[in-house]
Amino acid sequence: MSVTTPRGFRAAGATAGLKASGRPDVALVVNDGPDHDAAAVFTSNRVAAAPVTWSRTVVADGRVDAVVLNSGGANACTGAPGFQDTHRTAEHVGAALGIAPGDVVVCSTGLIGERLAMDLLLPGVDAAAAALSVDGGPAAAEAIMTTDTVAKTATAERDGWSVGGMAKGAGMLAPALATMLVVVTTDAAVDGASLDDVLRAATAETFDRVDSDGCMSTNDTVVLLASGASGVAVGADELTDAVTRVCADLARQLVADAEGAHHDIAVEVRSAASVDDALEVARSIARNNLVKCAVFGNDPNWGRVLAAVGTTSAAFDPASLDVSMNGVQVCRAGGVGEDRSLVDLTAREVHVVVDLHAGEAAATVWTNDLTHDYVHENSAYST
Amino acid sequence: MSVTTPRGFRAAGATAGLKASGRPDVALVVNDGPDHDAAAVFTSNRVAAAPVTWSRTVVADGRVDAVVLNSGGANACTGAPGFQDTHRTAEHVGAALGIAPGDVVVCSTGLIGERLAMDLLLPGVDAAAAALSVDGGPAAAEAIMTTDTVAKTATAERDGWSVGGMAKGAGMLAPALATMLVVVTTDAAVDGASLDDVLRAATAETFDRVDSDGCMSTNDTVVLLASGASGVAVGADELTDAVTRVCADLARQLVADAEGAHHDIAVEVRSAASVDDALEVARSIARNNLVKCAVFGNDPNWGRVLAAVGTTSAAFDPASLDVSMNGVQVCRAGGVGEDRSLVDLTAREVHVVVDLHAGEAAATVWTNDLTHDYVHENSAYST
Numbered sequence: 001m002s003v004t005t006p007r008g009f010r011a012a013g014a015t016a017g018l019k020a021s022g023r024p025d026v027a028l029v030v031n032d033g034p035d036h037d038a039a040a041v042f043t044s045n046r047v048a049a050a051p052v053t054w055s056r057t058v059v060a061d062g063r064v065d066a067v068v069l070n071s072g073g074a075n076a077c078t079g080a081p082g083f084q085d086t087h088r089t090a091e092h093v094g095a096a097l098g099i100a101p102g103d104v105v106v107c108s109t110g111l112i113g114e115r116l117a118m119d120l121l122l123p124g125v126d127a128a129a130a131a132l133s134v135d136g137g138p139a140a141a142e143a144i145m146t147t148d149t150v151a152k153t154a155t156a157e158r159d160g161w162s163v164g165g166m167a168k169g170a171g172m173l174a175p176a177l178a179t180m181l182v183v184v185t186t187d188a189a190v191d192g193a194s195l196d197d198v199l200r201a202a203t204a205e206t207f208d209r210v211d212s213d214g215c216m217s218t219n220d221t222v223v224l225l226a227s228g229a230s231g232v233a234v235g236a237d238e239l240t241d242a243v244t245r246v247c248a249d250l251a252r253q254l255v256a257d258a259e260g261a262h263h264d265i266a267v268e269v270r271s272a273a274s275v276d277d278a279l280e281v282a283r284s285i286a287r288n289n290l291v292k293c294a295v296f297g298n299d300p301n302w303g304r305v306l307a308a309v310g311t312t313s314a315a316f317d318p319a320s321l322d323v324s325m326n327g328v329q330v331c332r333a334g335g336v337g338e339d340r341s342l343v344d345l346t347a348r349e350v351h352v353v354v355d356l357h358a359g360e361a362a363a364t365v366w367t368n369d370l371t372h373d374y375v376h377e378n379s380a381y382s383t
Numbered sequence: 384m385s386v387t388t389p390r391g392f393r394a395a396g397a398t399a400g401l402k403a404s405g406r407p408d409v410a411l412v413v414n415d416g417p418d419h420d421a422a423a424v425f426t427s428n429r430v431a432a433a434p435v436t437w438s439r440t441v442v443a444d445g446r447v448d449a450v451v452l453n454s455g456g457a458n459a460c461t462g463a464p465g466f467q468d469t470h471r472t473a474e475h476v477g478a479a480l481g482i483a484p485g486d487v488v489v490c491s492t493g494l495i496g497e498r499l500a501m502d503l504l505l506p507g508v509d510a511a512a513a514a515l516s517v518d519g520g521p522a523a524a525e526a527i528m529t530t531d532t533v534a535k536t537a538t539a540e541r542d543g544w545s546v547g548g549m550a551k552g553a554g555m556l557a558p559a560l561a562t563m564l565v566v567v568t569t570d571a572a573v574d575g576a577s578l579d580d581v582l583r584a585a586t587a588e589t590f591d592r593v594d595s596d597g598c599m600s601t602n603d604t605v606v607l608l609a610s611g612a613s614g615v616a617v618g619a620d621e622l623t624d625a626v627t628r629v630c631a632d633l634a635r636q637l638v639a640d641a642e643g644a645h646h647d648i649a650v651e652v653r654s655a656a657s658v659d660d661a662l663e664v665a666r667s668i669a670r671n672n673l674v675k676c677a678v679f680g681n682d683p684n685w686g687r688v689l690a691a692v693g694t695t696s697a698a699f700d701p702a703s704l705d706v707s708m709n710g711v712q713v714c715r716a717g718g719v720g721e722d723r724s725l726v727d728l729t730a731r732e733v734h735v736v737v738d739l740h741a742g743e744a745a746a747t748v749w750t751n752d753l754t755h756d757y758v759h760e761n762s763a764y765s766t
Contacts, residue, residue, distance in 0.1 A: 044694075045690060045693040045694055046692075046693040046694075046695075046699075046701055047689045047690055047692060047693030047701045047704075047717070048693070048701070074686075076686065076689075076690075077685075077686055077689050077714065077717060077718055077719070078718055078719070079702065079716065079717060079718035079719075082718075111686070112684075112686025112687070112689070112690065113685060113686040113689075113714070113718070113719055114719070213672050213673065215671055215672060215673045215687075215690070215691075216690065216693070216694045217690060218686075218689070218690050218693065287597070288597075288598055289596050289597060289598060289672070289753075289757075289761070290596065290598045290761055293757070293758055293761035293762040294761070294762060296758065296762045297761075297762025299762065301495075302460075302496060303457075303459065303460055303494070303495025303496040303601075304495070304598075306430045306459075306460055306495070306496075306601070307428060307430055307459075307495065307598070307599065307600060307601050308598075309429075309430060310428035310429040310430030310431070310599070310601065311427075311428055311429075311599045312429075316429075318429055318430045318431070319462065321430075331460065331496070333462070334430070334460060334462060335460055335461055335462035335465075335496070336460070336461070336462075336496055336497070370672075370758055371758060372755050372758050372759070374672075374676075374758075375676055375679065375753055375754060375755050375757075375758055376755070378672070378673055378676035378677070378680075379676040379677060379679045379680025379682065
């Protein structure tokens with residue numbers, strides 16, 4: 001049920017014809033209230049797509065009534081005409097639903113540097129508006145897929161209220177954020193919490209710790225909508241916990257469906273002097289092409305892990321570093337540990353644990369291996 | 384002739400048996416003087432190999448009499464026993480040549496995390512010492528190869544003096560520096576110049592601007608030796624120019640022989656507010672896996688170039704960015720420019736030019752495409 005699991009929301013997916021495949025490519029998520037609280041985080045890429053520029057303004061007042069999303073075109077690097085296309089899309093949604101265009105978030109994903117086919121998109125918006133339903137979450141999740149092989153949804157059920165979400169994203173995944181569009185909904189009546197704080201806390205520990213290929217997109221958007229339709233007043237901690245669970249579930253699904261990946265790699269850094277140190281080290285390993293190629297080849301090449309750690313400014317003594325791969329401590333005190341042939345990397349999920357022996361902080365970053373299929377998809381598919 | 388082109392040097396290559404292939408794997412370069420001036424730069428990786436730790440100390444007093452290099456083992460992540468192996472190697476060279484061990488630079492390359500087979504290496508050093516010759520440069524260049532497919536040498540001839548060099552390095556190439564071992568020699572009588580300044584100026588504009596795969600090694604070393612044997616007094620500017628030419632030639636050869644690469648990509652950033660800005664932008668593009676995959680697929684995907692530019696903190700207006708690929712301006716003012724189908728990326732050498740319209744500084748970084756062969760070599764070959 002995804003975004004329509006919480007009460008107060010309708011959603012739909014429709015086929016506008018933007019995708020050559022003829023698959024659904026327009027989604028709508030509508031918040032019917034009574035509350036219309038919203039928060040969003042966007043790509044930190046300075047080359048931001050037109051819909052990101054538009055939606056930043058929309059969400060600034062904390063109210064959003066609807067989110068329209070299209071696949072089949074990113075509307076990025078399209079200049080002033082591209083921004084006008086986004087604006088027209090919001091106005092079209094506003095007219096179809098009887099809401100203010102300034103309360104419509106717009107998200108786009110697909111090819112960069114090409115104008116959207118507005119003659120196809122706007123009728124698609126009408127079709128989606130006509131199909132809106134309280135059961136429409138799965139259809140909406142399907143309509144935002146690009147190279148995703150599966151639709152991604154998640155829910156967290158609580159006592160009388162819930163959180164639901166949908167996501168798309170399979171490449172250009174790097175903090176902050178991944179190339180992804182995410183809509184999270186809740187029917188909680190937000191009680192004295194800043195929805196913006198809730199969303200930032202949740203994304204910082206989930207989407208911001210996914211780094212599939214080190215590449216940051218121009219279109220990343222995560223929107224959180226609260227309808228209050230459950231009538232249950234929920235405080236900041238409880239809401240943050242539920243939203244974080246949904247975001248974590250979706251983030252894990254993004255890694256599991258990353259373009260061309262054969263392994264999902266959890267890089268866990270322990271005993272760091274600070275969380276920042278742990279994240280810097282984990283990201284350095286997660287972005288290292290030689291480490292990623294080694295995992296693809298089922299090679300527990302801990303020397304490459306150490307070489308990646310050595311490029312960081314984190315606090316550690318090189319002679320104290322420990323590295324374990326899938327439970328085997330292949331590197332002890334910066335040197336040779338247990339026999340690397342004991343490591344079995346054939347399973348999809350791989351755990352690399354680095355112990356810095358420098359403090360008590362820890363963090364985990366998820367990444368993927370670097371494979372022939374990744375090279376193939378990203379040299380042949382033009383996104 | 385490489386490192387033995389300048390007078391005052393002898394060199395040799397020998398086969399110790401460290402490499403499974405049975406190819407030569409020990410090289411010696413000896414400075415017979417009359418001067419023994421030297422400078423060196425090393426990897427900035429904090430996980431530095433034992434030979435790097437040793438050689439930093441050796442070169443600190445500005446005098447080096449000999450450089451011994453082995454392929455077939457990096458002696459990295461080998462702890463105190465590994466450092467003792469390096470020390471023993473230097474002592475062995477000292478005894479064989481009648482020089483102080485403290486004037487012997489040691490370089491190693493190959494697998495990380497394994498001890499060197501000293502019972503093979505030391506007799507190999509003896510064989511190399513016995514083979515030393517003023518014509519030995521090419522043999523030395525061959526003995527330092529790992530996954531290199533060709534030996535890399537360069538020379539710059541001047542009026543009565545010269546500079547020669549040899550390099551190895553084909554993967555883990557990133558500033559600063561690449562995984563590379565480089566020895567540069569000159570018979571200039573250094574006149575009032577700091578050899579350290581000369582070498583740092585030369586490497587900053589050459590090896591530091593090569594970024595094949597973003598991965599920094601544990602063993603990188605560039606040593607410059609000056610014998611004064613020409614009797615020609617050479618000032619700082621003239622010497623820097625000649626050393627820079629030799630380093631640029633060798634750096635270009637490293638890119639041309641990078642593991643699995645099909646394209647050599649020059650990323651040129653123009654009209655930047657500063658050289659630092661130009662370098663930050665160029666490196667961001669050069670390290671972007673999606674850009675590198677696109678070039679492999681002969682796809683002039685300028686949107687990915689813009690997305691990489693947008694992750695930097697350089698001064699620019701996203702609406703002013705221009706991008707040309709092999710002479711075709713595919714992106715103009717942040718949007719669609721000339722037809723991308725006009726771009727021909729089939730040649731080995733590709734030029735990407737980004738104009739930031741923010742100042743007058745410029746810089747070029749060389750990188751490679753990301754290919755099936757790169758993934759294959761680095762998942763199957765355990766370095």
